[in-house]
Amino acid sequence: MSFVAPEQADGSLVLALHSSSAVLGVGLAQGQVGQNQVGETIAVSRLSRAFPLDRALSNHLFTAVEEVCPADQWPRITRLAVAIGPGGFTGTRLTVVMARTLAQQLGVPLDGVCSGLLIARRLQIQEPTWLVQELPRRGVVAGCYGPDVSAWGGVIELEAARLYGSGLDLPPGPQLPAQPELPGDVDQLLDMACLAAAEGRPGPWQPVLPIYPTSPVHPTSSVAQQ
Template sequence: MSPCPDEFLEVVVMGAVLALHSSSDVLGVGVRWLPGSGPVEASSALRAFPLGRGLSNQLLSCIEQLLPADQWPQLTRLAVATGPGGFTGTRLTVVLARTLAQQLQVPLDGVSSFLLAARRLGIQEPTWLVQELPRRGVVAGLYGPAGTDGALTELELPRLFGPGTAVPPGAQLPATALLPDDVEQLLELSLLAHAQGLAAPWQPVLPLYPTSPVAGL
């Protein structure tokens, strides 16, 4: 049985934010309707689809369960998790988000999947989020409060620490994605940017790949 049933959510959307997260083997989709739009009984919808390698074939149909394609022109902002994550999964959602943002001429927020996990975990002090890669080492990024408001931020971007290279001293937590919880974090960040009127051009939003396919050549 397909993890994406055929029935669609029937709503009339006048303005919405769409968020996509596929940095693991689970696709997370979130829609938040802006005030004065969407279904009366709910302002948001979140779903997680355990697609694995089926992402390329089922990505669009899963999104349409929350927001049918004929309503995509009503989007006012998009957000996408940029990784680190699998090459194919992350690339597909980033490319789709970039294409929609370009065609609809709306802002696109790209956010590291590690930062989303850090927000969900409620990190209060500088902490390394770590993801093990078999035979390659670990990918780690540093997260913690910064600035006068103490908002959680990315102190050091995720990067590869090869075999035999230690992550710098400090607290560590596994950078495990949890969906749809992390896509909810993505929606919240995008809505905050929307409320602040922040520009978010689609061109700089690219997948984050700490490992290189040409390393060692």
């Protein structure tokens, strides 16, 4: 879904955060969010960056976000979006906590989106497809996604991501690697947030929680929400 600059703009900002992999993605859209004459979501301008921080995320998260959206501009944020995983325990949790805190303090909507949905949307899958991520010595995390023109963002989660023993344990169907790509996936997240704003979708911050391949409390469980 492309973005086209309209003639008039306001100063509102939409901020998107994605840290479900070793790379942090930060996206920012500015201006009047709406739809153009062919139904595409529009915003005046957008910027997305990828930061390969890996384990240094906890020390550099705020610095990276401020490179895209300085803190003195945060009061202009009118909507936030965050990838909720599946992903690493620390990385996913940090951006979700930051997004929840900003949404609460600013009193703005927050969209939490599964990283698998973002990958499926980027890949433009045309049939129900399993997105599979291998976990060393643990098995695979896999979820099934398919196109649905009536769904938010045009993609629907048919089977929630969970832990399987191996790819052989999955139900029949096409399989693709669940490999995040940044900043491409944060662009998808930003698109969905702008579409949600254009549609006036509610976005309470309270239900937005990270999901992990395995629970830190019950290591043998499937994908758990903490």
